[in-house]
Amino acid sequence: MKTNLVSQWKAFKASPVYEDKKSGLARGGKSVLMTIFRIVLLVGISYVILAPVIGIVTSSFFSDSDQYNPMVFTIPINPTFERYEKAFEHLKYLKTTGFTVLYTVTLTAIQVFICSMVGYGFARFNFPLKKLLFGCVVVMIVLPVHTIMLPLYVTFRNFDPLGIMSLIKGNPQNLLGTPWPMYIMTVLGCGLRSGLYIYIFNQFFRGLPKEIEGAAFVDGAGTLYTYFRIMLVNAMPAVVTVLVFSLVWQYNDTFYGNLFNISTDLLISKRIATLSDTVSNVEKIYDPNILKLYMNAGIVMIMSPIVLMYLLLQRQFIEGVERSGIVG
Amino acid sequence: MSKKKLRVSMTTRRAINGYMFIMPWLIGFICFYVICIIMTVRFSLSELTVLPTGGYSTKFVGLDNFIYAFRVHPSFKQTFVTSMGNMIIDVPLIIFFSLFMAIMLNRKFKGRGLVRAIFFLPVILGADAIADAMQRSMALMNGGLTTMSSEMSTAVSGGMSIAYYMEIFSDLAIPSQVLEYLVGAINRISDIISASGVQIIIFIAALQSIPGSLYEVAHIEGATAYETFWKVTFPMVTPHIITNLVYTIVFRFLDSEVVNLAYTTTFTERNYGLGAVFSLVGTAAVCLLLVIVVGLIQKRTFYYN
Numbered sequence: 001m002k003t004n005l006v007s008q009w010k011a012f013k014a015s016p017v018y019e020d021k022k023s024g025l026a027r028g029g030k031s032v033l034m035t036i037f038r039i040v041l042l043v044g045i046s047y048v049i050l051a052p053v054i055g056i057v058t059s060s061f062f063s064d065s066d067q068y069n070p071m072v073f074t075i076p077i078n079p080t081f082e083r084y085e086k087a088f089e090h091l092k093y094l095k096t097t098g099f100t101v102l103y104t105v106t107l108t109a110i111q112v113f114i115c116s117m118v119g120y121g122f123a124r125f126n127f128p129l130k131k132l133l134f135g136c137v138v139v140m141i142v143l144p145v146h147t148i149m150l151p152l153y154v155t156f157r158n159f160d161p162l163g164i165m166s167l168i169k170g171n172p173q174n175l176l177g178t179p180w181p182m183y184i185m186t187v188l189g190c191g192l193r194s195g196l197y198i199y200i201f202n203q204f205f206r207g208l209p210k211e212i213e214g215a216a217f218v219d220g221a222g223t224l225y226t227y228f229r230i231m232l233v234n235a236m237p238a239v240v241t242v243l244v245f246s247l248v249w250q251y252n253d254t255f256y257g258n259l260f261n262i263s264t265d266l267l268i269s270k271r272i273a274t275l276s277d278t279v280s281n282v283e284k285i286y287d288p289n290i291l292k293l294y295m296n297a298g299i300v301m302i303m304s305p306i307v308l309m310y311l312l313l314q315r316q317f318i319e320g321v322e323r324s325g326i327v328g
Numbered sequence: 329m330s331k332k333k334l335r336v337s338m339t340t341r342r343a344i345n346g347y348m349f350i351m352p353w354l355i356g357f358i359c360f361y362v363i364c365i366i367m368t369v370r371f372s373l374s375e376l377t378v379l380p381t382g383g384y385s386t387k388f389v390g391l392d393n394f395i396y397a398f399r400v401h402p403s404f405k406q407t408f409v410t411s412m413g414n415m416i417i418d419v420p421l422i423i424f425f426s427l428f429m430a431i432m433l434n435r436k437f438k439g440r441g442l443v444r445a446i447f448f449l450p451v452i453l454g455a456d457a458i459a460d461a462m463q464r465s466m467a468l469m470n471g472g473l474t475t476m477s478s479e480m481s482t483a484v485s486g487g488m489s490i491a492y493y494m495e496i497f498s499d500l501a502i503p504s505q506v507l508e509y510l511v512g513a514i515n516r517i518s519d520i521i522s523a524s525g526v527q528i529i530i531f532i533a534a535l536q537s538i539p540g541s542l543y544e545v546a547h548i549e550g551a552t553a554y555e556t557f558w559k560v561t562f563p564m565v566t567p568h569i570i571t572n573l574v575y576t577i578v579f580r581f582l583d584s585e586v587v588n589l590a591y592t593t594t595f596t597e598r599n600y601g602l603g604a605v606f607s608l609v610g611t612a613a614v615c616l617l618l619v620i621v622v623g624l625i626q627k628r629t630f631y632y633n
Contacts, residue, residue, distance in 0.1 A: 038432060038437075041432070042432070042443055045429075045521055046446045046447075048517070048518050048521055049446055049447065049449055049450055049521060049522070050446060050449070052453070052462075053449060053453070056462070056465075114352050114353065117349050117350075117352070118349060118350045118352065118353040120349055121346050121347075121348075121349025121350040122346075122349075122350060125345055125346025125349065126339070126342060126343060126346065127342075127343035127344075127346040127347055128343065130346070133350065136357055136361075137353075138574070138615070138618060139361075139615060140357065140361055141574065141578050142578050142581070142611055142614050142615055142618065143361075143365070143607075143611050144582055144587045144590065144607055144611065146587075146590070146594070146595075146607070147368050147590070147604065147607035147611065148360070148361065148364035148365060148367075148368055150367075150368075150371070150600065151363065151364035151367040151368065152360065152364055154367075155360070155363070155364070161359075185356065185360060187352065187356075188352055188353070188355055188356025188357075188359065188360070189352050189356045189357070190353070190356040190357065190359075190360045190361065194353075196575060196578075198353065199574060200530070200571055203567045203568060203570065203571045204537070206567060206631055207534075207537065207564075207567050207568075207631060223345050227349075237533035237534075237536050237537050238533065240533070241529060241530060241533045244448075244529070245451075245526065245529075248451055248455055249455055249456075251455075251457075252455035252456045252458055253456055254456045254457050254460060255456060268457075269456065269457030270457075272457055272458075272460075272461045273457070273460060273461065273464070275461075276464060276465075276468065288468040289468070291468050292465050292468040295461060295464060295465040295468065296465055298461065299458060299461050299462060299465065302457065302458065302461070303452060303458060306452055307445070307449075307452065310452075311441075311445060314441060314444060314445065
């Protein structure tokens with residue numbers, strides 16, 4: 001009896017069925033473990049990222065009593081919308097956000113257009129001094145902007161390209177206080193973090209197969225046609241990456257806003273900085289613990305358009321990648 | 329005349345086209361950066377006083393500012409070395425972490441969009457205006473009773489547990505340097521996560537642009553997942569590893585104490601010359617580091633051509 005079982009087991013062990021089952025089991029076990037590992041990791045890291053955001057969002061609904069109730073943790077007992085109403089009013093939310101979004105979107109469009117062109121020029125053409133000039137792009141990324149802050153200020157305080165302004169109006173134009181300096185710098189490829197975008201585009205264009213261009217050339221496409229209709233379409237992931245970054249950073253920019261003295265009515269990023277002072281002066285609220293709640297409501301409000309933009313663009317991102325010719 | 333134009337060689341025409349493509353940037357770079365950098369260098373070599381009328385006047389003092397920065401200034405050298413050291417420790421951690429996360433987020437699973445959105449949040453939260461506002465809100469909090477007590481309790485329990493685990497691991501005879509590095513890395517984990525949002529996105533875009541046919545071929549040839557990663561994914565991603573390295577090094581530097589010091593020296597202490605020196609020295613050091621790092625990696629980089 002016993003020997004029978006043993007010999008049966010040995011026969012089974014030798015048969016291919018056993019090998020199949022064993023590896024199947026092992027693979028199944030491994031994949032379950034991997035899935036659990038992945039879920040734990042993603043949830044854990046998401047928590048680390050989300051914890052402060054959750055704190056801000058929930059505390060913006062706290063009423064005064066919740067803020068001082070030691071038993072209240074995260075979830076308010078008497079939730080209120082009062083913080084949002086006041087923050088909305090004092091930020092002049094709709095008008096300011098409208099201007100900011102317009103400013104951000106136009107600048108981003110220019111950024112993508114100019115930087116992709118420059119990146120393409122560096123990636124695909126050979127010309128004298130190319131290495132040196134690309135080194136200049138890197139210098140542009142590395143140089144902290146406030147190193148050249150004072151000279152920039154002076155440049156736009158007395159804006160006089162080639163003496164044209166003083167020829168027409170008799171004296172140099174003062175462009176401070178208007179958004180024009182930002183537009184001029186962006187059109188000339190020196191906007192907010194333009195160097196980085198040029199770099200990203202350069203790396204992407206270098207990574208694309210040369211055959212696409214070769215085919216276009218053989219078919220008689222000109223340089224501009226090749227660039228706009230073939231290369232740019234294929235660099236869709238890079239375009240969307242730069243688009244997203246540029247939107248976020250331009251929207252949040254305070255540095256150039258302060259340097260060029262652009263009005264707080266135009267830029268929500270400058271307005272949020274004055275929110276707690278405005279609320280405390282106008283509403284006569286001097287308790288910092290309560291002021292903080294208004295501040296949090298304001299943060300949620302200025303964050304929401306940009307989060308929304310990202311969520312919208314993310315779908316475009318994936319679709320754009322699938323539509324372009326490079327994947328499979 | 330037209331015949332002469334036709335005889336322009338292909339190479340020359342390509343070169344002219346190339347210049348046309350980079351022309352806007354070239355003009356801007358010369359107009360803004362070159363002129364401004366020259367002015368900054370002049371500031372660093374002189375003593376600058378702002379006149380009450382709004383202008384300024386400079387007095388040439390030679391290398392005095394540089395000598396002062398390295399010989400006399402109490403904290404510049406130390407700050408400089410520490411921030412460079414921190415950068416060298418942090419950068420590889422950030423690159424590995426973000427590549428790892430990007431590969432994970434590039435797989436298909438339920439709720440991928442949501443998780444990706446969450447991983448993008450640090451980019452938004454770390455940006456100027458929102459980060460400022462959050463800091464302001466935090467600053468208002470000081471003195472609050474409830475928050476104080478909760479903060480203290482987490483601080484105490486956090487400190488306790490780390491010491492406890494440290495003891496366990498040192499009982500296991502793990503070398504103390506390794507342990508310290510690991511503990512340091514874990515302590516900075518939230519810092520590292522929030523610093524790698526941009527890198528994750530660049531890596532995801534890079535992973536998306538790898539032709540699917542390559543994976544198909546690898547699969548048909550019977551490559552394992554491990555082999556596929558090292559023979560297909562990794563080589564195709566290397567150009568973007570360089571992008572991310574450059575990005576990480578630069579923005580770690582721009583966030584670092586050196587830049588902070590330069591900023592406060594320039595605008596709080598109103599010492600424009602010294603501030604310019606700090607910025608220039610920092611920039612030069614980072615450029616050198618970039619040239620070394622990129623030079624080392626560029627040779628091993630694979631371009632799909």
